[in-house]
Amino acid sequence: MVICSGLFLKLWRDGRSLLEIISAxxxxxxxxxxIIAILQIQSVKVISIATQRAVADTKAxxxxxxxxxxxxxxxxxxxxxxxxxxxSKFELAYVRLQDLRVLLIQxxxxxxxxxxxxxxxxxxxxxIGIHSVNLYDAVYKNKVIRVSGINKTxxxxxxxxxxxxxxxxxxVPK
Amino acid sequence: MIAKHEKLIVDLLQKTETGAxxxxxxxSESQVALKLKKGVILLDKQRLVGASGHAAxxxxxxxxxxxxxxxxxxxxxxxxxxxxxxxxxxxxxxIAKIDDKLAEIIGELDELR
Numbered sequence: 205m206v207i208c209s210g211l212f213l214k215l216w217r218d219g220r221s222l223l224e225i226i227s228a229x230x231x232x233x234x235x236x237x238x239i240i241a242i243l244q245i246q247s248v249k250v251i252s253i254a255t256q257r258a259v260a261d262t263k264a265x266x267x268x269x270x271x272x273x274x275x276x277x278x279x280x281x282x283x284x285x286x287x288x289x290x291x292s293k294f295e296l297a298y299v300r301l302q303d304l305r306v307l308l309i310q311x312x313x314x315x316x317x318x319x320x321x322x323x324x325x326x327x328x329x330x331x332i333g334i335h336s337v338n339l340y341d342a343v344y345k346n347k348v349i350r351v352s353g354i355n356k357t358x359x360x361x362x363x364x365x366x367x368x369x370x371x372x373x374x375x376v377p378k
Numbered sequence: 379m380i381a382k383h384e385k386l387i388v389d390l391l392q393k394t395e396t397g398a399x400x401x402x403x404x405x406s407e408s409q410v411a412l413k414l415k416k417g418v419i420l421l422d423k424q425r426l427v428g429a430s431g432h433a434a435x436x437x438x439x440x441x442x443x444x445x446x447x448x449x450x451x452x453x454x455x456x457x458x459x460x461x462x463x464x465x466x467x468x469x470x471x472x473i474a475k476i477d478d479k480l481a482e483i484i485g486e487l488d489e490l491r
Contacts, residue, residue, distance in 0.1 A: 309444050329443065330413055330417070330418045330441065331445075333418060333444070334405070337439055337447060338404065349405045349406050350405045352405075353404065
């Protein structure tokens with residue numbers, strides 16, 4: 205505004221016609237307007253990126269908190285299954301094993317893993333699936349099963365889950 | 379039995395006999411498992427006791443990669459029942475490495491004078 209006024213007065217004193225003055229002042233005003241618009245767009249862009257980053261950080265933090273809670277729950281389920289198997293309560297062990305499987309499926313779906321980690325979880329889910337089939341048959345069809353085989357898988361599951369928990373809590377690589 | 383089930387049994391037997399399919403033991407003595415990338419195939423041998431004596435019945439259970447049961451197959455007809463029986467025996471022999479051990483024993487016998 206000040207620059208435009210200054211330019212107007214200068215051109216007026218120089219004896220330029222009103223049309224010339226308006227044209228020159230208009231051009232300068234447009235140029236400044238354009239610069240201001242560009243600066244505003246850049247400012248909005250920076251704010252937008254910062255907002256996106258903040259949303260992503262919050263989301264990641266939320267997912268991490270839920271994941272740690274899921275892993276703690278999965279570890280508790282494993283301990284329960286081991287206890288039920290110890291007392292040959294196959295029906296309860298079967299129900300809890302199914303809960304564990306669903307929890308792990310959700311955990312795997314919500315995370316991005318390194319290839320070898322994903323493979324570990326996929327193998328674990330397959331093993332738990334096999335044990336579920338056999339526990340069901342043990343309960344309802346009197347199938348003879350080796351509990352030691354299931355315990356071996358559960359022990360392996362504990363190792364994988366604890367490693368994932370450490371990784372999420374402390375950022376410790378596996 | 380649908381055509382896909384028949385093909386599955388034939389293919390499994392062929393891949394097992396060539397050694398391409400590697401079976402594993404499970405927590406059940408009467409079961410073998412073939413773990414693949416897309417899922418698991420379980421093969422169970424069940425003993426049936428009837429008035430005329432004992433008989434074996436076989437059942438295939440297919441799990442997806444998340445461990446969900448997606449199909450149960452009971453082979454029908456003498457041809458497929460025999461193929462499944464051969465599949466189970468071959469898988470068991472493979473797990474116990476019977477053929478390798480036999481080859482070693484035969485090799486040792488050949489060296490005897």
